[in-house]
Amino acid sequence: MAERDVLIVGAGPTGLVLALWLTAQGVRVRIIDRNAGPGPTSRAMVVHARTLELYRQLDLAAAVVEAGRCNPAVNLWARGHVRAHIAFAPTGAKLTPYPFVLVFPQDHHERLLASRLEAMGIVVERQTELVDFDVGADQVTARLRLPDGSEELCTTRYLAGCDGARSTVRHRLAIDFEGGTYDQTFYVADVEASGPTANGEAHISLDTSDFVALLAYAKGRGRLIGLVREAREDARQLTFEDVSHRAIDGLRLTIDRVNWFSTYRVHHRVADRFRQGNVFLLGDAAHVHSPVGGQGMNTGIGDAINLAWKLAAVLRGQAPDRLLDSYEEERIAFARQLVATTDRLFTFVTAGGRLVDLVRIYIAPALAGVAYRFARIREFLFRILSQTQLNYRDGRLSRGVAGSVQGGDRLPWVMAGEWDNYQPLSAITWQVHVYGVADDGMRQWCAARGLPLHVFPWLEEHAAAGLVKGAAYLLRPDTYVALAAEKQAHELFGAYLADRQIVPS
CATH class of the missing domain: 3.50.50.60 (FAD/NAD(P)-binding domain)
Structure with a gap:
């Protein structure tokens, strides 16, 4: 044994x-x-x-959020100026309880x-x-x-x-x-810093000479992640003083102290x-x-x-x-x-040449700032960044469609008054959600199997999130939708589990 x-x-x-x-x-x-x-x-x-x-x-x-630092926005810098300010909360607050980058x-x-x-x-x-x-x-x-x-x-x-x-x-x-390994060498440094960009937000410099991102995790402290553009045989022996500071200076950031510094190579492999x-x-x-x-x-x-x-x-x-x-x-x-x-984005950020510099420094940030004014684009970008768009729609465990929700999707989050449809997801278990009224057949089928049934009174917010009144959603223990059904036909749920020989708990 x-x-x-x-x-x-x-x-x-x-x-x-x-x-x-x-x-x-x-x-x-x-x-x-x-x-x-x-x-x-x-x-x-x-x-x-x-x-x-x-x-x-x-x-x-809650413990992770309390221990970390919520960054409500990211700023794109070039040539010493903010080219775009992208705030997460206006869009993210409608999609998740955590509309920020922690x-x-x-x-x-x-x-x-x-x-x-x-x-x-x-x-x-x-x-x-x-x-x-x-x-x-x-x-x-x-x-x-x-x-x-x-x-x-x-x-x-x-x-x-x-x-x-x-x-x-x-x-x-x-x-x-x-896969492979990129030619460039990156560095990471834990720093104590001051200046206008030491304000708790994320800052990314897209200057021609080097690339650097500042991620604050405490007041006056943060991590710098930067690029050593020139090929260096002695990358492991580099110190913070050896790397270009043009992009750091472009962020109007004063480095008061470097607590540690390290270099590394970036790979792309599966x-x-x-x-x-x-x-x-x-x-x-x-x-x-x-x-x-x-x-x-x-x-x-x-x-x-x-x-x-x-x-x-x-x-x-x-x-x-x-x-x-x-x-x-x-x-x-x-x-x-x-x-x-990420390979495409990395290649764009690190590529050289006058045309690429022009696009990276002026055109791309400007387009990002303009595009982010449109709600659909903001939502799309936030979903990608936050991984809330990740789904398993084509998988063997995913079936059905109800509204805009398909089997394999992350269940849309809805918080309306006292009703939070994510509250039951704290249990690592199979469960059924109904938005509206659960019929007797569904109630009896769930009760016979000890399967938690959560019924939420129908609200306009549910419709806005893409859910359907009276529909039933079978959720996996990892909170993804296994089966979405517009009608509460409990035999569909039974067939789904029987076909996969799953006994829910």
């Missing part, structure tokens, strides 16, 4: 979230990490709205997640390294190197590789990691597959891309929550093993799309 249900390799945000969500569902986990603790020079800074929505399932969202350094983020996990009885085993593993028919045997140098064998039903871009798990499985037998790849082990839009960490967290409920269902005997195939199906498509999109 396996000692654990799931062995998680890597205690970054992806691994920690996977451990939290599995533990909350009664799954026996073990989580290891080769490092002594979170690295202080982490580059992931941004927590987007969709991640915060999902964090409500474990009562994490800046929360990854090392702080990891410590918060680890402390929550420890409160649940699971401690990250630091300085413990995965050396090798063998995959059997129904379990994985992993060889671990412990802090004292001794080795241990650990048997587990499933192995989750959350061990970063240089993943031991991926290399051991010989899974291709296609693993050929995310599952091989009882082994899974998540986060940077499965996909890496440029830092444009701050999507990387949020995507890894999304991987973890997508996989966690499926593993729990299979381990409890409430779904067949083939349910786990939907993890790769749903997440690899998004990863490929994300890498392609």
